[in-house]
Amino acid sequence: MKRKRRIRTALNVTQEGEEIKLGDPDDQHLEWELHLSGLTDEEWKAVEELFHGCEGSLRSFCFLDPTGNLLAWSGDLARTVWQREALLGVSPGILDPFGGEGAARLVNLGQTEQTISQALDVPANFHYCLSLYVRSAAPGRVKLRQWSGSRARATEFEVTSSWRRIFQTANLGGTEARVYFGLALPAGGSVEVYGLQVEPQRGASAYKESRERGGIYRNARFAGDELRVRSDGVDSHSSVIRIAVNLKQS
Missing domain, CATH: 2.60.120.260 (Galactose-binding domain-like)
Incomplete structure (x- = not known):
């Protein structure tokens, strides 16, 4: 699985030729690339149903970051979220x-x-x-x-x-x-x-401190309008799923 953050950057060039780059805080995205294998027929059917229900990238769904901490303010138990x-x-x-x-x-x-x-x-x-x-x-x-x-x-x-x-x-x-x-x-x-x-899994991984938001994204979307699957055998499938989130909207 791969996870990356993408920020739109504005580039300005002064008369002296100096480049000034400014990140746009209103255009930040997170993207996940999930490499799934060993999916049963039932599990792949669930993926397909979600994809078709969302009409590809058109509609959003709630995504739980498999690499993140779902809690907010995990290191500050005095916050009102607790x-x-x-x-x-x-x-x-x-x-x-x-x-x-x-x-x-x-x-x-x-x-x-x-x-x-x-x-x-x-x-x-x-x-x-x-x-x-x-x-x-x-x-x-x-x-x-x-x-x-x-x-x-x-x-x-x-x-x-x-x-x-x-x-x-x-x-x-x-x-x-x-x-x-x-x-x-x-x-x-x-x-x-x-x-x-x-x-959102059966075991504990390394601790990731969270701040004002945890790893719950309510406006996630499929990053494309095509869904590909490879059948590896009886009741066994694999696929690469790409999911994207606009942090300003989520």
């Missing part, structure tokens, strides 16, 4: 596992479990991997949680004084178009966390 229960305190600027100060300390000041979470407008019937780094001064436990309006999944993990990356993969199923991803602390719990990430 929903925090009332008795859960957040302190940023903590030493992280890579020597920076990107971690945060979470403290549950209540007598019941408290959760910090972020809601993403993504389909519930998809595989997502929620991951983060965690440690605690005293041994304890935390839960990673994924839930929708009708279904939920929680996985409990032990926490020690050493940084450890934990992850949870789930497919909640159902027809909901919003999923919540969160971390729950027991009463009196205190942990340090870093690198919260959600990916």
Whole structure:
């Protein structure tokens, strides 16, 4: 898979022959080239149906960046995009596992479990991997949680004084178009966390910090009006799919 950013650049030449280049912030594009192989008949049919439903490049669709972090502000848990229960305190600027100060300390000041979470407008019937780094001064436990309006999944993990990356993969199923991803602390719990990430796949890849937007693009389009496929055998197909997003519109 290839991913690239394209920015329109205006070129001005002065009377002295000096070139001045200025990027146009209103004309920035992201492009993906997906090399797909081993697709079953059913999987290829789904690709074809989406392509024809969009009439090639005419209509847009929601695209989840397979190389990105779907969460917004993954390194700043004090942002309003994070929903925090009332008795859960957040302190940023903590030493992280890579020597920076990107971690945060979470403290549950209540007598019941408290959760910090972020809601993403993504389909519930998809595989997502929620991951983060965690440690605690005293041994304890935390839960990673994924839930929708009708279904939920929680996985409990032990926490020690050493940084450890934990992850949870789930497919909640159902027809909901919003999923919540969160971390729950027991009463009196205190942990340090870093690198919260959600990916549209079954496993965790290297952490990518996100800022005001995550890897969800609601106005993606096919980059062309032709769809080619190669049949490699029974129930096995391959294709190269190109997808583009205008960042100003997405």
